[in-house]
Amino acid sequence: MKPRYFPAASGGAQPAAVGRAPARAVAGPGAAVREMAVSLGPARLALWALVAAALVAVGYRMVAGLGASTHLTDVWPWGLWKIVGVVVAIPLAAGAFVVAAWVHVFRHHGYEALARPAVLAGFIGYLTAVASLVVDIGQPHRIWHPIVMWQPHSVLFEICWCVILYTTVLALEFSPVALRALGWERPRRALEAAIVPLAVAGATLCVLHQSSLGSLFLIAPGRVHPLWYTPALPLIFFVSSVAAGLATLQILTWVTGRLYGQAVGERLKAGLARGLTVVLGLLLAVRVVDWAARGTGPWQATGLEAAMAWLELLVGIALPLVLLAWEWRSGGIRWRLLAAVLAAGGVFLHRLDVGLISMRQAANGAGYFPSWMEFLVMAGIVALGMLAYDWVARRLPLFER
Incomplete structure (x- = not known):
C-alpha cells in the first residue's frame, strides 16, 4: 500500500505511516548508496568523482607548490591551466555577450529563448577561467591585489578588471531567473528593467578583453612565432571569439535538447548557422589577408608550426564553411552540428597555437x-x-519562454 500524504502544520506534506514502514527507513547504508547512485546517474557520479580527485590534486598543488605539481619552468611559465583555462575558455563562453547584444540591444527578440541558457553558460565559463587562474597563480592568496593595486599601463590589469566586471554583469543578467524562483518580484523587475544597459556594458567589456587577450601576446615579439605574431592579433582574437561563441551555442542547443528536452526552433538554429557562416568567412579573410600582407603563411613555413597553422585554417575554418554552404545548397541540417564542433575546435586550436606551439622555437629546445x-x-x-550547469538547468526555469 502506498503511503498517504496529509498537509503538515508547516505547510508541507508528510507521509502517514500506513501498513509497513517505507523500505528506506530499514534499508542499510548500501541500499542508500545504490539509491543515490540511481538518482544521480552514472554520468553525474563520474563527474563528481573527477571533481573529488581534482580537489585532492589542488590541495597538493597548494601545499607542494607549482614546481612539484606541474611541468612549468622559467622558460615555460604559462601552461595548461592558464592557456586552456583562461585564453581558450573565455572565447568559448562568448556566446553570452553575442546573444545578449543581439536580443536586447539590436532587439531581435525571436532569439530570446537562447538568452538565458547562453548567459548561464557564459557565467559558468568565466567562473571556470577564474578557478583555473587561482590554481595557476604562484601565490593565489594575492589574487585580490589588482582590485586595490592599480597598474593601468598593464594589459593583464585591463584583462583582470574586464573579467571581474563582465562576470558581475553576467551574474546580474542571469539573476532574474533565480529571483523569480525565490519569488522576489521587486528586485527581479528592477533587474529586468536594466537589462539593456547591462547588455551594452557586457558587449563593451567583451570587445575590450577579448581583443586584449590578443594584445597580451604582442608584448613578446621574440617568443611568438611569425605565423601568429601580428598587429592584427587583437582583431583575430575578437572575431574568433564571436565565432567560438556562436559555435558553442549551436552545440549547447543540441545538448540541452537531448538532456532537458528544450525544443529550440529550427529558425533559431538556422539563424545561428548563418551568423557562424558570416563570422567564419570574415575570420578566414582576416587570416589570409594578414599572412599575405606580412609575406608569411603556412605555405612558407615548415615543421610543426606550419602543420598546426594549416590544421586550424583548413579544418577549423574552411571545412566548417564548406559544410554550412553544402547544408544551404542541399536543404538539409545534417552537417550543422559537425560544422559547429569543428569551428569551436578551430578556435581552441588557434589559442593553443598562440599560447604554446608558437613559443616552442624560442624555448631553445x-x-x-x-x-x-x-x-x-x-x-x-x-x-x-x-x-553546475546541470544543477541550475534541473532546478530553475532556464528554458521557459
Missing part, C-alpha cells in the same frame, strides 16, 4: 608537456562547470 596533475585539475574544473 626546452619542451613542455603538462603533467598528469595539470590534466586532472583542468578536467575537474570542467566537470564542476558541467555539474
Whole structure:
C-alpha cells in the first residue's frame, strides 16, 4: 500500500505511516548508496568523482607548490591551466555577450529563448577561467591585489578588471531567473528593467578583453612565432571569439535538447548557422589577408608550426564553411552540428597555437608537456562547470519562454 500524504502544520506534506514502514527507513547504508547512485546517474557520479580527485590534486598543488605539481619552468611559465583555462575558455563562453547584444540591444527578440541558457553558460565559463587562474597563480592568496593595486599601463590589469566586471554583469543578467524562483518580484523587475544597459556594458567589456587577450601576446615579439605574431592579433582574437561563441551555442542547443528536452526552433538554429557562416568567412579573410600582407603563411613555413597553422585554417575554418554552404545548397541540417564542433575546435586550436606551439622555437629546445596533475585539475574544473550547469538547468526555469 502506498503511503498517504496529509498537509503538515508547516505547510508541507508528510507521509502517514500506513501498513509497513517505507523500505528506506530499514534499508542499510548500501541500499542508500545504490539509491543515490540511481538518482544521480552514472554520468553525474563520474563527474563528481573527477571533481573529488581534482580537489585532492589542488590541495597538493597548494601545499607542494607549482614546481612539484606541474611541468612549468622559467622558460615555460604559462601552461595548461592558464592557456586552456583562461585564453581558450573565455572565447568559448562568448556566446553570452553575442546573444545578449543581439536580443536586447539590436532587439531581435525571436532569439530570446537562447538568452538565458547562453548567459548561464557564459557565467559558468568565466567562473571556470577564474578557478583555473587561482590554481595557476604562484601565490593565489594575492589574487585580490589588482582590485586595490592599480597598474593601468598593464594589459593583464585591463584583462583582470574586464573579467571581474563582465562576470558581475553576467551574474546580474542571469539573476532574474533565480529571483523569480525565490519569488522576489521587486528586485527581479528592477533587474529586468536594466537589462539593456547591462547588455551594452557586457558587449563593451567583451570587445575590450577579448581583443586584449590578443594584445597580451604582442608584448613578446621574440617568443611568438611569425605565423601568429601580428598587429592584427587583437582583431583575430575578437572575431574568433564571436565565432567560438556562436559555435558553442549551436552545440549547447543540441545538448540541452537531448538532456532537458528544450525544443529550440529550427529558425533559431538556422539563424545561428548563418551568423557562424558570416563570422567564419570574415575570420578566414582576416587570416589570409594578414599572412599575405606580412609575406608569411603556412605555405612558407615548415615543421610543426606550419602543420598546426594549416590544421586550424583548413579544418577549423574552411571545412566548417564548406559544410554550412553544402547544408544551404542541399536543404538539409545534417552537417550543422559537425560544422559547429569543428569551428569551436578551430578556435581552441588557434589559442593553443598562440599560447604554446608558437613559443616552442624560442624555448631553445626546452619542451613542455603538462603533467598528469595539470590534466586532472583542468578536467575537474570542467566537470564542476558541467555539474553546475546541470544543477541550475534541473532546478530553475532556464528554458521557459
